[in-house]
Amino acid sequence: MKASSFPSRKQSARFLLVFLVLAIATAKAQDWVRTGTNLGAQKIRLAAADFKMVGNDPALSNAQQTFNQVLFADLTNAGIFDMVSKSMAPAVMPGSPQEINLAQWNAPPANAAMVAFGAISVQAGRDIVFGWLFDAKSTQSPQVLGLQYNEAAGPDTARHIAHEFADAIIARLGGGIDGIAESKIFFVSDRTGAKEIWEMDYDGANQHQITHLGQICLSPRISPDGGRLAFSELTPRGSNIRLYSINLDRMVSSPIHDGTDFSPAWSPDGNNLAFSSSRTGDPEIWISSASGFNLRRVTAYRGPDVSPVWNPKTGTQIAWISGRTGLPQLYIMESDGTNVQRMTDGGYATSPSWSPNGQFLTFAWSRHYGPGAPGGQDIYVMDIASRRWIQLTHDIGRTDFPSWSPDGRHIVFQRTTHGHSEVWTMLADGTEQHALVKTANSRMPNWSWK
Amino acid sequence: MKIYKKNSALAMAALAAFLITTGCHHKQAAAPEAPAPPTTAPAPTATITASPETITPGQSAVLTWHSTDATDAAIDGMGPVPTSGTKTVNPTATTRYHLTVRGDGGSAEATATVTLGQAQTQAPAPAQEQMTEAEFEQNVKPIFFDYDSYSIRPDAQQAIGQDAAFLQTHPNVKVLIAGYCDERGSEEYNLALGQNRANAAKTALTQVGVDATRIRTISYGKEKQFCTEMNESCWQQNRRDQFSLDQ
Structure with a gap:
C-alpha cells in the first residue's frame, strides 16, 4: 500500500545491518559494545546558525529563541550529523544568502560542511521563516535548500516550522529518509490519577492528554495514517479494545469488546487489528477488521499469547510473545498462523516492535531470568534473517516497550527504576539515550508511523 | 488486610445447623425435661453451653454439652454427637444449637445460642440471601x-x-x-x-x-x-x- 514511502528506507537498513554485523563480531568477546550508526559512513558536519530576527514584533524574540533551540535539537537528535557547537559559530548572524560568509563557516574552528541559516519575522499575526541550507565547500552553487514558511502565529508555530525545516534538511542529507521531527509518540501516564493515554511530539514537547476515561488505559497503538488510536481499557467489567479518533478528537465505537481483549496492533494497511483475546478461555492472538468483521483466531497453543506486531513492510507476518513453553519467548509467524518460528532461545522476552524496513525486531529481554538471576531486562535488536542480536541498554534499570521511529534510526522505550517509570529515547544502536517524559509514571510508548 | 477463618467447613456445618434450627424448630422447647415414664430407668438430663455466648464475625465459639443417663445425643444440623463433648463452631449468623439426648428413661433437650455481634440477628438467611x-x-x-x-x-x-x-x-x-x-x-x-x-x-x-x-x-x-x-x-x-x- 505505502510502497512509495518505503524504498528510501533501504539505506538505513544497510546502515543497521553493517553495524549489527560489526557489533556481533565483537559481541562474541564482550557484551558491552559501543557502535555508531555511522560506521562506514562519515557523519556530515553541519552547522545551524541562529536565525536572524527581522522586524520588532513583541512576539518575535520568543519565537526566534524557540525556533533556534528546536532546529538545533532536531538536527542533533537525527543522529546522522556531526553538529557544530554554537560556540564555534562565527559571530555574525546571517539572515540571507547575501549575508553569509561560507569560507568563515568552512574554516576552523567550525569546519562546517553544510550550514543551515535564515531569518524569522512575525508580521500581522503570522510567523514567517526563510530557511537555507548551503554547502560550505561549494563556491559555484552552494544552495542545497531554500524554503519559505508562512503560518498563523500560535504558541507552537515556531516549534512546528523548526520541525518542518529540520525534516527537510534530514530528508535531503540523510539518504532520502524522511525526518521524524513531525512524528508523535503516544504513551500511558498516571499523572491525573487514572492511567490515561497521552500524546507528545517526538522530542517530548507538547504533552497533552488524549483519553479522559478514568480507568486503566494501556497499550496505545496509533494507526498507520495517524487518524485512529487503538488501546485497551481495563475496567471492573473487563478489558476491551477501544478506538479514539485523532481526527474527530473523540472516542469512536469499537467492535471488539469481549471483555478479555488487550494489546492491539494495526496492520500496515490500517484495515485490520491483531490483539490478544481470551474469549475461548486461553489468551490467543486474534485478528479482525477494524470494523469488527472477519474475526479469526491465529494461535492455538495453551499459555499466554500476547503483544502482536505486524511486519510493517510486508503486512504478511506477525511477531508476538508466547508463553507456550514456559517463560515468554519471541516468535514470528505468517498472519494466517502458519510457519511459526521461535526467535529467542531462553530468558524472558517481551514487547516486540518491528522495524519500518521489516528486517529487525526490537524487544525487551532478560536473558538470564529467574529469582536471583544476574542481568536485567534490557532492550535488544535482532536481525530476523540471521537471528543475531545486539543489546542496546545496559544497567539503567528495567527497560521495556521499545518502539521504532518511522525512520528506523530511533527507538523510544520505557525505563523503570525504583518503581518509577519514564519514557526515554535513543538511537537504534543504543547511543544518545535521554529522557522524554519524567513526570509521574509514563509507560508503553508507541511511535507514530510517519 | 483480611481475617480469614481457619475452617470454613465448620462454618458450613454451623450455618446448616442454623438453617435447620430456624427452619424446623420455630417453637422454643418449653419443657426442658420430658415427663418421666413409669419405668425404673432414670430420666436423662441434658445441658449445653456456648462460650463465649457472643462473638463477632470470624470468631469461633466452643459448645460444651453434658448429659446423664443418655445413650445417644444429637445436635440439630451436626447429626449424632457423643453424649458429652465439646465442639468449636464458627457461625456466620446468630445460631441456636439444639441438643437432644435419648436414654432408656426418655429424652431431654437443651439449647444454647451463639449471638453474633453487630446485631445481625434479625436476618435469617433465606434462599434469596443478601450476601455482603x-x-x-x-x-x-x-x-x-x-x-x-x-x-x-x-x-x-x-x-x-x-x-x-x-x-x-x-x-x-x-x-x-x-x-x-x-x-x-x-x-x-x-x-x-x-x-x-x-x-x-x-x-x-x-x-x-x-x-x-x-x-x-x-x-x-x-x-x-x-x-x-x-x-x-x-x-x-x-x-x-x-x-x-x-x-
Whole structure:
C-alpha cells in the first residue's frame, strides 16, 4: 500500500545491518559494545546558525529563541550529523544568502560542511521563516535548500516550522529518509490519577492528554495514517479494545469488546487489528477488521499469547510473545498462523516492535531470568534473517516497550527504576539515550508511523 | 488486610445447623425435661453451653454439652454427637444449637445460642440471601501461584475445594475471579498471565461442580498490587486470584 514511502528506507537498513554485523563480531568477546550508526559512513558536519530576527514584533524574540533551540535539537537528535557547537559559530548572524560568509563557516574552528541559516519575522499575526541550507565547500552553487514558511502565529508555530525545516534538511542529507521531527509518540501516564493515554511530539514537547476515561488505559497503538488510536481499557467489567479518533478528537465505537481483549496492533494497511483475546478461555492472538468483521483466531497453543506486531513492510507476518513453553519467548509467524518460528532461545522476552524496513525486531529481554538471576531486562535488536542480536541498554534499570521511529534510526522505550517509570529515547544502536517524559509514571510508548 | 477463618467447613456445618434450627424448630422447647415414664430407668438430663455466648464475625465459639443417663445425643444440623463433648463452631449468623439426648428413661433437650455481634440477628438467611462482600471474602479465599505460573498448587487446590463448597451452598451468588501478577516482568505479558490464572481457577471450580455461568474472569496483570515492597513475600501476595461478589 505505502510502497512509495518505503524504498528510501533501504539505506538505513544497510546502515543497521553493517553495524549489527560489526557489533556481533565483537559481541562474541564482550557484551558491552559501543557502535555508531555511522560506521562506514562519515557523519556530515553541519552547522545551524541562529536565525536572524527581522522586524520588532513583541512576539518575535520568543519565537526566534524557540525556533533556534528546536532546529538545533532536531538536527542533533537525527543522529546522522556531526553538529557544530554554537560556540564555534562565527559571530555574525546571517539572515540571507547575501549575508553569509561560507569560507568563515568552512574554516576552523567550525569546519562546517553544510550550514543551515535564515531569518524569522512575525508580521500581522503570522510567523514567517526563510530557511537555507548551503554547502560550505561549494563556491559555484552552494544552495542545497531554500524554503519559505508562512503560518498563523500560535504558541507552537515556531516549534512546528523548526520541525518542518529540520525534516527537510534530514530528508535531503540523510539518504532520502524522511525526518521524524513531525512524528508523535503516544504513551500511558498516571499523572491525573487514572492511567490515561497521552500524546507528545517526538522530542517530548507538547504533552497533552488524549483519553479522559478514568480507568486503566494501556497499550496505545496509533494507526498507520495517524487518524485512529487503538488501546485497551481495563475496567471492573473487563478489558476491551477501544478506538479514539485523532481526527474527530473523540472516542469512536469499537467492535471488539469481549471483555478479555488487550494489546492491539494495526496492520500496515490500517484495515485490520491483531490483539490478544481470551474469549475461548486461553489468551490467543486474534485478528479482525477494524470494523469488527472477519474475526479469526491465529494461535492455538495453551499459555499466554500476547503483544502482536505486524511486519510493517510486508503486512504478511506477525511477531508476538508466547508463553507456550514456559517463560515468554519471541516468535514470528505468517498472519494466517502458519510457519511459526521461535526467535529467542531462553530468558524472558517481551514487547516486540518491528522495524519500518521489516528486517529487525526490537524487544525487551532478560536473558538470564529467574529469582536471583544476574542481568536485567534490557532492550535488544535482532536481525530476523540471521537471528543475531545486539543489546542496546545496559544497567539503567528495567527497560521495556521499545518502539521504532518511522525512520528506523530511533527507538523510544520505557525505563523503570525504583518503581518509577519514564519514557526515554535513543538511537537504534543504543547511543544518545535521554529522557522524554519524567513526570509521574509514563509507560508503553508507541511511535507514530510517519 | 483480611481475617480469614481457619475452617470454613465448620462454618458450613454451623450455618446448616442454623438453617435447620430456624427452619424446623420455630417453637422454643418449653419443657426442658420430658415427663418421666413409669419405668425404673432414670430420666436423662441434658445441658449445653456456648462460650463465649457472643462473638463477632470470624470468631469461633466452643459448645460444651453434658448429659446423664443418655445413650445417644444429637445436635440439630451436626447429626449424632457423643453424649458429652465439646465442639468449636464458627457461625456466620446468630445460631441456636439444639441438643437432644435419648436414654432408656426418655429424652431431654437443651439449647444454647451463639449471638453474633453487630446485631445481625434479625436476618435469617433465606434462599434469596443478601450476601455482603465481607461475608463473601471471608468464606471464598484467594489462591496463590508460583512465579510465572498459572498452575493450581496443592494448597490452592484445597482452597478451591473450600471456595467451591461455599459457592455450592449459595447457588445464587455470582463470582468474579480476578487474576493478579507480581510487579516483575512486562505489563502486557502479565495481563495474559493474570488471565490464565483467573481461567485456571474458573476451570478448577467448574471441575468440582460450580456452574461456569456463575463465574466471570478478569485480569489485572500487574496494574493493581496488594503489596508494593520488592521482596518475595510481597510478590507472593501479588501472584493471586482474588474472588469477589459479581453483580
